[in-house]
Amino acid sequence: MSGIHVVQSPDRSIKELKGVGDKVAEKLSGIGITGMNDVLFTLPAGYIDHSVVNLNEAPDGANITIEGTVKTEPQVAFFRKGKSRLTFFMDVDGIYVKITFFNQPYLKSKIINGEFARLYGKFNRNKLEINGTKLIFEAGGGYQVKYPLGGVMQAKTFQKIVRSAFETATFNNDLPDTLKAKYKLMPIKDALHALHFPDSPDTVKAARRTIKFYELYHYQLKIMERRQKERVRSDRFIVDYDIDKLKLFIDTLPFELTGDQKKSVNDICRDFKQNISMHRLLQGDVGSGKTIVAGICVYAVKTIGEQSAVMVPTEVLANQHYESFKDTYGDELVIAKLTGTTKPAEKRDILARLAAGEIDLLVGTHSLIEDDVLFDRLSFIIIDEQHRFGVNQRDKLNNKAYRKNVLYMTATPIPRTLSITSYGDMDVSVIREMPAGRIPIETEWRRFKELDYVLGFVKSEIDKGHSAYIVAPLIEESETLDLKNVYEIHEIFEEYFSPEDVVLVHGRMKAEEKNEAMRSFEALEKPLLVSTTVIEVGINVPNATAIVIFNAERFGLSTLHQLRGRVGRSSKKSYCVLVSDPATENAKQRMDIMTSTTDGFVLSERDLEMRGPGDYFGVRQSGLPQFKVADITEDYRILEVARDEAVKVYESNNL
Template sequence: MAISVEDSVDVLSGVGPKRLQALQDLGIFTIYDLLSYYPFRYDDMGERLPSQTMDGEKVTFKGVISTPPVVRRFGKRSQTVIGLLVDRENVRVTFFNQPWIAKNLEVGQEVAVYGTYNAARAAMTAIKLVPASIDGLSPIYPVSKAIKAKTVAELVEQAWGQVRGQMDNLVPKHLREKYRLLDKNEQVEYSHFPNDKIEAKAGRRSAAFEEFFLFQMRLQLIKQADQRFLGEALNYDRKAVSDFIKALPFELTNAQNRVVDEILADQASPQHMNRLLQGDVGSGKTVVAAIAMFASVTAGNQAAIMAPTEILAQQHAKGLAKLFDAAGIDLRVELLTSGLKAAQRRQILEDLENGDIDVVVGTHALVQEGVHFHHLGVAVIDEQHRFGVKQRAKLREGGVNPDILAMTATPIPRTLAITAYGEMEVSVIDELPAGRKKIITKQLPNRQYDQALAMLKEELAKGAQAYIVTPLIEESESLDVQNVTAVYQDLQDELQEYTVGLLHGRLPKEDKDALMAGFSDNQVQVLVSTTVIEVGVDVPNASIMLILDADRFGLAQLHQLRGRVGRGDRQSYTILLADPKTEYGKERLQALVDTTDGFELAQKDLELRGSGDILGTKQAGVPEFQVGDPVKDLTMLTIAQEEALNLVREDGWDREEDNQALVEHLSKTMASFRHFD
């Protein structure tokens, strides 16, 4: 019976319910999916002589067994050793933990063995026996415990034997010609059954571009659909906004002015704004957001800003009120969080719906049932990756499709801006305010804790304040790390002439508020804290931070923590106390010592960790590509984005005959496609 690429994989011989489930767990549902499931590497099974092989290289040796197999056992482990005469050279071949193999080997037998060659010892650590006739590259597939790579390879071979030549081209012909990409059927053939490394490379190159291109097409279609859904052209008071900017107690940087122009242009457009504002810690994103919110209010609308934590929401509410007051602007700014008393909450909700509140600042409480706006013009979402699509959409429902300005202090390298935020316009503040001194960062081993404490005491003696950050709240038997409670108790004895405060996530809200107010007013000089201060705490008088067990934190998190100092005109310091045990750990801390540029650090973090978890949590999400590597293949990813954008801008592109397979594919996948938020 003839099969097609649209058929389920269970039409293949050997695929029963159990194997079908294992394949579906890998994302393989149809024959098309199976043939698009490419190898992640190839074993070179080509036969060579020892004299032609480099030390440590994987290779296939074909020869005659010269000594009988000897099996040595060490508890549950074993070694099976034979001598293999390859041409005129004897190679000692060792199979680990395969004692049964001895039954199939005897002196004088011709065999082919694949393994790693040790040139100095003329020895091979064998991986497997291979058919004596095998030659060329053997594909290796990413699999799970439920299915072997060999099984996937056999199923691919079986499927391709029945549907060879039936794969439709998804990348348009003009792009295949422009970038010398393979036809889809050649791409499948070269990827799964390459005759040599040149074919394998060509197959991977075409498959990676196709993967990036399809992803970018989906993003562009989301963006296009979003733009068709009109918002409102904001008829804001240009003079009032200009006067507000002039009345600010500081001059905007060139980068801030550029970004403000981009945002105001979006707000004046009838298409609703969907913009991501990136800026390093301390770059002045909040004042830019304040200008956007004020512009909305001058047009008779309301503005909202949603923050991930109550501490940050309180910080924003105070900061915005202070900013507007300093400029002589009478706006009503209110805070809406889950911690409000019932009567207070009811009054704020009533005033919000009546339009008596101009700017509301809140946490997730802003998207809960019962929150209704009179007319929401702009919604600012701080630390945007901490919110999912549903929460953003719910906030949007509170107004007539209000403009969305998402902000993040986690600098995102170009790779991730293209993937995780491809459907948003991106603005970047890449300049720090004038007068900010560069934070000096040092890394010290744990044994030099006293030296670090002496530096902290020096800063306190000058009238400055300090942070000490530790990873855990309570002692842990599994992790040998400092904990915040023990450190706090020790420092109370060590720094008796100063007030030491203890801040962590389990403190009651009232205690947190009182402590932060005390630290802001310099009633508390030293704040011992967990990472709850990572975002938003702004105390210009704090000039030194000690981070204990710094190797337990991610690079982006360390940079965020460091951003809590250096916010005033004092020279500031961050001391990283750690004894990193891995090269990765050492490189990460060294990168922090070497630069204070968040974008440079984000790129370094991406190179060290890969794209999968760069924003710190899985839900922060960057798509995982099967073939392409968004770090190594950044140029290809960028080109794919440009070409997808060019294509969707063409009138009638989706009616052209050459694009019909692409259109059909996109219509099937768009339903299940999710924004990676």
């Protein structure tokens, strides 16, 4: 159940423990507890504090543990259907209190007039009554432990098995003494014992902090181990580019690089000069200029006569990258494009030129990993939106490389904690600054009753000769959800404007239909594109100055931000209108956040807070680590410290 092993022979059968026979072992196996390590890391899901409280200080309505002297004989009254009520009075801290237990008549023989009793229940201060839940027979009160056992056995029974595991297991793994001293952490065995057999809130807190650090530190060590395997050392990986030619090339560009772009170029070029394979993530918001950085580095590779490749997940994105690289670098680089729709004759020509080393940069989709795509000397691979590719697909392209240097790019700003956990084996470059001249997109939130205003606003942008995106969450009508579907919205806009002005795109259309629809919008033949979220990544129409997102509450902040990034791609003022009647506080909060910032990094942090790491990455979530105690959202400070310590270990081993 836990990936961290703290004992010798962690898979040693639980049948060796007291109280575990075949039947009990089978029950526990059903919830994933088969080995010694599993028992130790099946940690309590919560505690009930049975520390005795002073009744004079107890709040009304609180569940409390009290002790005192029984003052009357317990009386049991029976009702219909076997229901019962047991009552008696106690002297608690000098207060005469009525005690009631429902449907526990068997307790009568255990409650003796004139003797001491301890019990747990809900306190009604006005009536001076306690509705009892349980009598407590253990001395000293303390905690009742609750375990996530799915009802297969009682917590007390499992606690006995845990006690036997502590007596039987040999602990062989702990944190280094230097770290325990530096961060005031407990030995791992003591921390686990404190969580299973707690004696105070402070001890539980200290134990949880220790286990959190332990989990995060060991996870980071694993990432460093993976990093070590990825980073093969060989002089073969050195791209000894001509720095003078590269500087001259950068000077000819018709724009000034931002500070973050310069830093990212320097990061990548420094990697080129190392005798270790590059494994870097370049993250930056939509429109931050990642393609500019990539193109400069492609040119660096060209200065030694070698090749680069860009692999992207969709044909639309391939077209966008190809056009962008051609516009910016077409005079200096020989660029070709290869996708699933490339005609056979053109493909044969590209493959021949590629193998002969005549193409500097090949942009394409999954087509790049086909066996007949052979490079002369591929020394720089760029994989965009890499989470959309499987590991095998990425490896297949990497295996074609002469020098293995890989740059992963993403337009989804990644919160720092997820960057550390999901991409910890990569070096990371971040572009936060936007290029000069970009005007922030103005975002507003409107209700459905303001649809006339929204239509009028879109018309005002179209009248200026601009284009607009209209986004719907669904393709068809839903029986269970009160949402506008793409056909309804298409109809509304066709009626308000005209069929000649509006084009429809959604995921179920045939590729030819979709491509033709996109082409008519990109060519400015039709100013309005009504679409589902297929436009989230890849389409680039600088003339588009408005995007309207219907039922915006259906989307996470990151998706809304990606959609908003379809506009604001020119010097024209651009707008995003969220149309939503949010039913929940969480949805309302998302609308407020979207209208208050256009910073993708701020939004990504808020998105992670609101949705949690499990939902944040969508297809990537399966790769996120599962921790027993640590939470990467709440415990990011511990995560960062644990990473720093793991990096020190990694670096000291690689000096």
